[in-house]
Amino acid sequence: MSIPLLDLNRQYESIKPEIKKAIDKVLESQYFIMGDEVRELEEEVWKYCEANYAYGCASGSDALLLALMAIDLQPGDYVITSPFTFFATAGAISRIGGIPIFLDIEKDSFNLDPKEVKRFLDGEHPVFKKLDPDREKIKAIIPVHLYGQVADMDPINKLAKEHNLHVIEDAAQSIGAEYKGQRAGSLGDFGCFSFFPSKNLGAFGDAGLITVKDETLAQKTDILRLHGAKPKYHHSLVGINSRLDTIQAAVLSVKLQYLDEWSDRRREIAQTYNHLFAEAGIVGELGDCSGSCSAMGGNECELHSDKIITPQETTGSPRENGRHIYHQYTIRTRKRDVVMKALKAKDIGHSIYYPIPLHEQECFAYLGYEPKDCPVSHCASKQAISLPIFPELSSEEIEEVVNTVVDAVLG
Numbered sequence: 001m002s003i004p005l006l007d008l009n010r011q012y013e014s015i016k017p018e019i020k021k022a023i024d025k026v027l028e029s030q031y032f033i034m035g036d037e038v039r040e041l042e043e044e045v046w047k048y049c050e051a052n053y054a055y056g057c058a059s060g061s062d063a064l065l066l067a068l069m070a071i072d073l074q075p076g077d078y079v080i081t082s083p084f085t086f087f088a089t090a091g092a093i094s095r096i097g098g099i100p101i102f103l104d105i106e107k108d109s110f111n112l113d114p115k116e117v118k119r120f121l122d123g124e125h126p127v128f129k130k131l132d133p134d135r136e137k138i139k140a141i142i143p144v145h146l147y148g149q150v151a152d153m154d155p156i157n158k159l160a161k162e163h164n165l166h167v168i169e170d171a172a173q174s175i176g177a178e179y180k181g182q183r184a185g186s187l188g189d190f191g192c193f194s195f196f197p198s199k200n201l202g203a204f205g206d207a208g209l210i211t212v213k214d215e216t217l218a219q220k221t222d223i224l225r226l227h228g229a230k231p232k233y234h235h236s237l238v239g240i241n242s243r244l245d246t247i248q249a250a251v252l253s254v255k256l257q258y259l260d261e262w263s264d265r266r267r268e269i270a271q272t273y274n275h276l277f278a279e280a281g282i283v284g285e286l287g288d289c290s291g292s293c294s295a296m297g298g299n300e301c302e303l304h305s306d307k308i309i310t311p312q313e314t315t316g317s318p319r320e321n322g323r324h325i326y327h328q329y330t331i332r333t334r335k336r337d338v339v340m341k342a343l344k345a346k347d348i349g350h351s352i353y354y355p356i357p358l359h360e361q362e363c364f365a366y367l368g369y370e371p372k373d374c375p376v377s378h379c380a381s382k383q384a385i386s387l388p389i390f391p392e393l394s395s396e397e398i399e400e401v402v403n404t405v406v407d408a409v410l411g
Ligand SMILES: Cc1ncc(COP(=O)(O)O)c(C=O)c1O
Pocket: 059, 060, 061, 062, 085, 086, 088, 089, 144, 170, 172, 173, 193, 194, 195, 196, 206, 207, 208
């Protein structure tokens, strides 16, 4: 049985007539740019995300860029973020000449660790000493809600307030995820969403959206995505061309109606995986990361055994009322190579998100980071592996994935 990491055909088959009807309506109107469907989707999404304003744009990468443009990030300004994320998070900072400050993640959630941010802003972090930044130039924090789980936003927002920083949520993987009952995209000053086809809410091509809290910044964002012009041909700002196509908006509106149902099914699948792995006796507990683990060249490891670590729902207790929407179901194992080989042999989809943390990327070598500056991220990049998860995944497929991983770990 071949099992894909993600099968979008199954989703398409289940909603085909509605999608075709919605696209046909746009084709009949021939209104491909900023048509009614775009405004309608924007309204649906700000309501869904419990945000104040929402603007469609061309991609999640552009949503991040627009947020940084809206806060007037200047070349040489610093932005704090996670090194354990897709490149676009830091790419957006660099594209306007900003300097990313990578601080380590929590070992359980894989998200930016507020304790690291505090240590940095207090000037006590080795990375602070290394970068020696002009404090006035530190302008924002971009927490990333990785794999479908919201970062620990209360302490991050508190630190941002104390240090007068903007908070830009990279919610590309987390539409509908919740933190203490609040939706991703409503917690910071901006929420940046990607509708890349493989996302939980995926378009038929590139697409993105940005939510904004403050009215003035919202108006600015709206203009920036339209070349900085309002009204047309009157440019108060230098913006970019980053619009959400009407056809994409029409597709997304259809899919948005199913999103909660799909996310609930993803949660159910994750629970089934957790249960089956536990039943097979291969689930270990996360220990303390000493920074001297085998991945760092030492001989200790927070995974003290060859067991696996299943995803930790840190947005649940003690961070009550959390909702992980499982964009990815990611386990950790010291036996990753063995597990990958077994999955490959059975044609079971899997992927490593992300094999090289951003503080170790060649393009950021100029910052002078070493792997040990963000040891948890380094370690996660050596141990994390994502398994198939999508709403239409069958029970038989889940069992096959589990059996394959269990045999590989025990064998
Ligand atoms: C965490 C994260 N940030 C940003 C992006 C960029 O989104 P896009 O591919 O729509 O530009 C992605 C998605 O690929 C992502 O996963």
